[in-house]
Amino acid sequence: MRKSHGYSIITGPEIRAIEEDFFVCSHCQKTTFVKPMCDPVELGGWCGPCHALICKDCVGKDCAPFMKKIEKAEAKAAITRNWGI
Amino acid sequence: MAQYNFSNLLGGTQQNLTTTFKTITYAVATTGATTLRRGWIKEVEVGADGAPNAADTTIVYSWDRTTADGTGTSVTPPPIDASDAAALLTYKANYTGEPTVTANTGLLVLALNQRNSQRVSYEDDKCLVIPATNLAGIVGRAKSAIFASTVVFNQYMRE
Numbered sequence: 001m002r003k004s005h006g007y008s009i010i011t012g013p014e015i016r017a018i019e020e021d022f023f024v025c026s027h028c029q030k031t032t033f034v035k036p037m038c039d040p041v042e043l044g045g046w047c048g049p050c051h052a053l054i055c056k057d058c059v060g061k062d063c064a065p066f067m068k069k070i071e072k073a074e075a076k077a078a079i080t081r082n083w084g085i
Numbered sequence: 086m087a088q089y090n091f092s093n094l095l096g097g098t099q100q101n102l103t104t105t106f107k108t109i110t111y112a113v114a115t116t117g118a119t120t121l122r123r124g125w126i127k128e129v130e131v132g133a134d135g136a137p138n139a140a141d142t143t144i145v146y147s148w149d150r151t152t153a154d155g156t157g158t159s160v161t162p163p164p165i166d167a168s169d170a171a172a173l174l175t176y177k178a179n180y181t182g183e184p185t186v187t188a189n190t191g192l193l194v195l196a197l198n199q200r201n202s203q204r205v206s207y208e209d210d211k212c213l214v215i216p217a218t219n220l221a222g223i224v225g226r227a228k229s230a231i232f233a234s235t236v237v238f239n240q241y242m243r244e
Contacts, residue, residue: 005211012201024211031193031205031213057189070123070216077218081116 001034008033026052029066087169088127089162092239097158097179099235101135106147106226108180109238111157112215113222115175124174125212126223128241131195132202135234142231143196146203146238148213150190151222156182162242174215174244175222184224192223199232212243 004021011017022033025044032043032055044055049063093099093109100107114121131146157177164172192213195203207213215223225238 004208006205006207008203008205010197010201010203012198014200015198022205024207024213028190029192029213066214070214070218073221074217081219 004034006031023053025055025058025066026050027054027058027061027064027066030055030057032056086243087172088165089172089242089244090165090239091160091162091176091242092237093160093178094237095160095162095176095178097160099134100179100181101233101235102144102227102229103233104228104230106183106186106228108155108157108183108224108226109178109236110225110240111151111154111175111177111180111184111222112240112242113151113154113175113220114215114217116219121217121219122173122244123217124215125243126207126215126240127209127212127243128204128206129193129225130202130204130237130239131197131225131227132237133199133232133234134237135232137199138232138234140231142199142229144199144227144229144232144236146193146195146197146225146227146236147191148193148223148225150187150192151184151220151224152187153185153220154222155180155184157184165241172242172244174242176242178238186224186226199229
């Protein structure tokens with residue numbers, strides 16, 4: 001995979017080391033492992049508005065980048081904390 | 086950004102796996118003047134350290150988001166660079182009471198043979214993010230249909 005989001009390796013006494021690439025969904029942060037030569041449709045999809053890979057579960061849903069969700073949640077928590085709620 | 090080595094060997098008693106998920110590690114931001122800040126899981130390494138079962142079997146490892154804490158042992162992950170400050174997130178390990186996990190948030194799910202171990206390393210800008218929100222952390226859990234011994238979770242954390 002070009003521009004993989006990370007690297008994974010499985011090791012054990014009875015196997016050869018298995019290396020895998022993966023990507024992290026831009027909308028939910030789910031990690032999806034990429035099999036060599038697999039059909040891209042089976043992996044998930046591409047979100048045009050945020051210009052990033054997304055997992056199968058997020059395909060067909062509105063663009064909701066994960067970092068935006070976190071920023072929103074943190075802002076909401078800060079307000080409730082400041083108000084002492 | 087400081088990096089810390091978080092493992093369930095840092096404290097508490099390792100719990101044997103069962104057929105339902107058992108929480109092994111938990112990293113979260115908790116409300117406080119200095120401690121409420123973001124964390125990132127940069128890398129995870131998992132594997133069984135208990136004796137393998139005679140029957141060939143798998144162990145399922147899963148990292149999920151939480152909304153409430155359970156009962157675990159607080160641990161203090163040491164900084165990788167000794168000159169860095171102490172970790173400020175809350176870290177717990179070896180749970181005896183399960184935290185509340187948000188459904189369908191399997192951020193990373195691994196199914197491994199009991200004799201195998203796996204390392205997953207994220208690129209710097211793709212790490213799993215722990216928000217700076219009270220109790221919205223990430224747990225590392227494991228279960229197995231047959232393997233009923235202990236596993237080790239090792240995570241490289243950033244704050």
